[in-house]
Amino acid sequence: MHIIVPMKQIPDLVEELEVDSEGTDIDREYLKFVSNEYDEQALEEALLIKESTGAEITVVGLDEEDIDQTLYTAIAKGADKAVKLTGTGDGWVDTHTRADILASWLSGQSFDLILTGVQAVDDLDGQLATLLGARLGIPHAAVVVEVQPKDDKVTVRQEFSAGMAIEQEISLPAIVGIQAARQAPRYAPITRIRQAMQSGGLEEVAANTESAGSGLSIRRLYLPEKAGHAEMIDGSPEDVADKILELIRSKGLLK
Amino acid sequence: MSNDILVLAENPGGELADTTFELLGKAKELASSLGGQVIAALFGTPELAQNLGAADVVITMEHPSLAHYNPEAYEKALTKVVQERQPRLVLLATTTLGLDLAAALSVTWDAPLVSYVVGLDIEGSTIVATAQIYGGKLMAETAIEADKGICTVIAGSFSADLGKSTGSPNIEQMDPPSELDNEKISCVNLSRPEAGGIDITTADMLVSVGRGIQSEDNLEIVQELADAMGVPLSSSRPIIDQGWLPKPHQVGKSGLKVKPKVYLMFGISGAPEHLEGMRDAELIIACNTDESAPIFDVAHYGTTVDLFDLVPALVDKVQG
Numbered sequence A: 001m002h003i004i005v006p007m008k009q010i011p012d013l014v015e016e017l018e019v020d021s022e023g024t025d026i027d028r029e030y031l032k033f034v035s036n037e038y039d040e041q042a043l044e045e046a047l048l049i050k051e052s053t054g055a056e057i058t059v060v061g062l063d064e065e066d067i068d069q070t071l072y073t074a075i076a077k078g079a080d081k082a083v084k085l086t087g088t089g090d091g092w093v094d095t096h097t098r099a100d101i102l103a104s105w106l107s108g109q110s111f112d113l114i115l116t117g118v119q120a121v122d123d124l125d126g127q128l129a130t131l132l133g134a135r136l137g138i139p140h141a142a143v144v145v146e147v148q149p150k151d152d153k154v155t156v157r158q159e160f161s162a163g164m165a166i167e168q169e170i171s172l173p174a175i176v177g178i179q180a181a182r183q184a185p186r187y188a189p190i191t192r193i194r195q196a197m198q199s200g201g202l203e204e205v206a207a208n209t210e211s212a213g214s215g216l217s218i219r220r221l222y223l224p225e226k227a228g229h230a231e232m233i234d235g236s237p238e239d240v241a242d243k244i245l246e247l248i249r250s251k252g253l254l255k
Numbered sequence B: 001m002s003n004d005i006l007v008l009a010e011n012p013g014g015e016l017a018d019t020t021f022e023l024l025g026k027a028k029e030l031a032s033s034l035g036g037q038v039i040a041a042l043f044g045t046p047e048l049a050q051n052l053g054a055a056d057v058v059i060t061m062e063h064p065s066l067a068h069y070n071p072e073a074y075e076k077a078l079t080k081v082v083q084e085r086q087p088r089l090v091l092l093a094t095t096t097l098g099l100d101l102a103a104a105l106s107v108t109w110d111a112p113l114v115s116y117v118v119g120l121d122i123e124g125s126t127i128v129a130t131a132q133i134y135g136g137k138l139m140a141e142t143a144i145e146a147d148k149g150i151c152t153v154i155a156g157s158f159s160a161d162l163g164k165s166t167g168s169p170n171i172e173q174m175d176p177p178s179e180l181d182n183e184k185i186s187c188v189n190l191s192r193p194e195a196g197g198i199d200i201t202t203a204d205m206l207v208s209v210g211r212g213i214q215s216e217d218n219l220e221i222v223q224e225l226a227d228a229m230g231v232p233l234s235s236s237r238p239i240i241d242q243g244w245l246p247k248p249h250q251v252g253k254s255g256l257k258v259k260p261k262v263y264l265m266f267g268i269s270g271a272p273e274h275l276e277g278m279r280d281a282e283l284i285i286a287c288n289t290d291e292s293a294p295i296f297d298v299a300h301y302g303t304t305v306d307l308f309d310l311v312p313a314l315v316d317k318v319q320g
């Protein structure tokens, strides 16, 4: 079984996001970019399948800020191959374009299963797993928390609200949007990541960037207007604790 | 192309989702300013059509593959409805169904899609959708200039009241698409959470913890606080995914909806999926070291004191 895991970089939300001078994208210059956490979950699920079936894993990403780090880390964790699709620009790549770029590259690959993150914080025009599934004309399912291979099928567990879950059996090839892996993503020791980087081996392929795009026009990106804002409690931890307990007691609790 | 607004009625567990009524309410408003109709598409459970009184038309479709939720069968069914009715706008919720279907419909129907929508307005003949991105840190105002479009809407963005209005919609049964056989996906099991064990939905107060707690070992301090206060400990999703707390402790979209008198939270950023589960709490008090964390737009009271200083101080005082 060959599993492909598309991964992408997103701004680290711990940092302050600023809107650029055009007002339609974030200012990317000084931002730190990190791997999309749901893609990391997808990679973990792929690694678990590899452990049980001996599947082969290829990770693929567009040439985005610090993608090398993400791809080499994936190799350090156990992915067999990493591919970087180059020439995709420095700005925001909408999901429709991303799906077209990946679909074009995938047309030359053989694979059984694609696992990727269920969503990313900037996929304004839709989620990759679904879009790519529809583009490739293969079955797809999102919000999945477990993938179990069986012959030429996988059984996936899809989550719904209020704790309901549905198991779907899907014929391969298929694409699945992973919400969470069966276990928390593993860590790769820094020495192993360095080793992977030193041995290189990232395959670089020029991307085919032909795409009709998302068809959306972003007019304006802005910080949310604070309709309401919490009343902030300042002071020492003790002062703040006193105030919080007073608030709780005002609700008739903690007598 | 019409000026109709089409809403997918969600019924994965056999009953209609709250979000369906929120969408119907907004659809009614949009359709009346555009001069179109509200159409609800309902698959597999025609008996629920009577609850969709806010729609002008309910299109039902039945087929063995639609008896339970199946992403592939639903995609084919929805594509057929949309291709036949050519609405101006299709509304889905940002739920599992929305994540499965909206982007696929954007391909099969060749229409632009806006995700994470929290606001919808009409300007002249353009539909303007406002979306919440980067975990709620930024808003994106987007114009759907094409003559058709799709939006997935975050739960709780619109009031459900208008969508619950009663009426007598025309019920039209549509034949399933001929491709609706030999699906590559089949639904093999549907499960609901087991009863028993902890129930965070009935507590008067919850202490809730998020990724700011950093490690499983640190969880001890918030557990101590919850115990001292005599209330359950709940959490955001990442704590569950790490395996640090069992699933019945999870608040949010894919967890439980809670409405306690007091929701005291530590190290939770306030992502839309978390807010969906707790925004109706009577008193929300949030501790987060990031003063721009989205949670402070929803919380009633907030503090940027470090949780590792605040929690022990609270424990001391409660234990007195």
Ligand SMILES: Cc1cc2nc3c(=O)[nH]c(=O)nc-3n(C[C@H](O)[C@H](O)[C@H](O)COP(=O)(O)OP(=O)(O)OC[C@H]3O[C@@H](n4cnc5c(N)ncnc54)[C@H](O)[C@@H]3O)c2cc1C
Residues within 6 Å of the ligand: A118, A119, A143, A179, B209, B210, B211, B212, B213, B235, B236, B237, B238, B239, B250, B251, B252, B253, B254, B255, B256, B266, B267, B268, B269, B270, B271, B272, B273, B274, B277, B287, B288, B289, B290, B293, B305, B306, B307, B308
């Ligand atoms: C389909 C789907 C369903 C989902 N369902 C849910 C759901 O049901 N429930 C849910 O919660 N999430 C859900 N999510 C995930 C959601 O998108 C967020 O990723 C999640 O809510 C973030 O959890 P968090 O706030 O704990 O972590 P983060 O967003 O990482 O926030 C951690 C916060 O801790 C603060 N912090 C750090 N250190 C300290 C400190 N020392 N003291 C105080 N504060 C500190 C940081 O400033 C930060 O704001 C879902 C996602 C998807 C895609």
